[in-house]
Amino acid sequence: MNYSPKKMQEMLNKYNFSFKKKFGQNFIVDENVINTIIKKSNIDKETLVIEIGPGSGALTNKLALHAKSVICYEIDIKLKEIIDNNLKNYNNVKIIYEDFLKSNVLNDIKDYKYKQLYVVANLPYYITTPIIVKLIEDNIDVDKIVVMVQKEVGDRFRAKPGSRDYNSLSIFLNYYYDVKKIMDISKNVFIPKPNVDSIVVEFNKKKNNLSLKSKEFFFKLIKDSFRQKRKTIRNNLREYDLDKVEKILLQNNLNLSSRAEHISIEVFVEMANYLVK
Numbered sequence: 189m190n191y192s193p194k195k196m197q198e199m200l201n202k203y204n205f206s207f208k209k210k211f212g213q214n215f216i217v218d219e220n221v222i223n224t225i226i227k228k229s230n231i232d233k234e235t236l237v238i239e240i241g242p243g244s245g246a247l248t249n250k251l252a253l254h255a256k257s258v259i260c261y262e263i264d265i266k267l268k269e270i271i272d273n274n275l276k277n278y279n280n281v282k283i284i285y286e287d288f289l290k291s292n293v294l295n296d297i298k299d300y301k302y303k304q305l306y307v308v309a310n311l312p313y314y315i316t317t318p319i320i321v322k323l324i325e326d327n328i329d330v331d332k333i334v335v336m337v338q339k340e341v342g343d344r345f346r347a348k349p350g351s352r353d354y355n356s357l358s359i360f361l362n363y364y365y366d367v368k369k370i371m372d373i374s375k376n377v378f379i380p381k382p383n384v385d386s387i388v389v390e391f392n393k394k395k396n397n398l399s400l401k402s403k404e405f406f407f408k409l410i411k412d413s414f415r416q417k418r419k420t421i422r423n424n425l426r427e428y429d430l431d432k433v434e435k436i437l438l439q440n441n442l443n444l445s446s447r448a449e450h451i452s453i454e455v456f457v458e459m460a461n462y463l464v465k
C-alpha cells in the first residue's frame with residue numbers, strides 16, 4: 189500500500205470515493221506515524237486487535253502483518269471495495285460494516301483464540317468518548333488501547349484531580365488503565381486536513397485495581413458526583429447518606445462543600461465501598 193498523500197488521493201479517486209465529514213473521515217497519509225503506532229502497540233502473533241474505522245486500510249495493513257487476527261468496524265460501506273483491494277493479501281482480517289457503537293463486540297470476538305486483546309485505531313473524533321465509554325461499559329476487557337484522538341480529548345483522558353479536564357470519564361479510565369501520551373500529531377499527516385490537533389494516547393490495563401465491592405455502584409456514584417460540575421458534593425449527592433459521605437471526605441481532608449473535580453479515585457473507591465449496601 190502506498191502512503192503518500194498524492195497516491196492516496198489518486199487511489200480514492202479511482203474508486204470515486206469522497207470523504208464524509210459526518211463520519212469523521214481524516215485518513216493518515218504518513219507511513220512514519222503508522223509505524224510508530226505499530227511499534228508502540230507491541231502487537232504480536234498472539235494478539236487480537238480491534239480497529240474502529242479502518243478507512244482505506246492504511247493502519248489495518250500493518251496491524252494484519254503483526255497481529256494474530258484483526259477485527260475492524262467500519263460504518264461506511266462505500267469503503268468496502270477499497271478495503272477489499274488494500275487488504276487482499278491478508279486472511280486474518282475481518283471487516284464488520286456497522287456502527288461500532290451499536291455492535292456486540294463480546295459476541296463478535298467470542299470464537300477467537302488469543303492471549304491479549306488490543307484496540308488500535310485512529311478514531312473518528314465525533315464519537316471518541318462514546319467509543320471509549322463503550323469499551324469500558326461493555327466489559328470487553330481490553331488489555332491495551334492505542335488510539336489517535338483530538339488533543340483536547342486526550343488531555344481529558346489523562347487529567348488529574350484539581351485540573352479543569354478531570355471528569356467522570358477520567359476516573360473510569362484511570363481506574364482500569366494507566367494512561368499516557370505517546371506523541372503529538374501534526375494536522376498535515378491527514379487528508380483532508382482536520383481543524384484540530386491530535387495526539388496518540390496509550391492505555392495499559394492496571395494489574396491491581398483498587399478493590400471495589402460493586403463496580404456498578406462506583407460508576408453510579410461518580411456519575412452522580414459530577415452531575416453538575418459547578419455544584420458541591422452536598423448538592424450532587426443529596427440522595428445518598430450524606431453523613432457517611434461526609435465521614436469519608438473528612439478523613440481525606442475534604443468536606444461536603446468540596447467539588448467532585450478535587451476528589452481522587454482512591455477517595456471515590458473508599459466512599460463507594462463504605463456506602464454500598
Ligand code: SAM
Nearest residue numbers: 211214215216241242243262263287288310312
Ligand atoms: N483508520 C483510517 C486512517 O487512519 O487513515 C481512518 C480513520 S478516520 C479518522 C475514522 C474512520 O472511522 C472512518 O473510516 C469512518 O468512516 C469510520 N467511522 C466513523 N464512525 C464510525 C462508527 N460509528 N463505527 C465504525 N466506524 C466509524
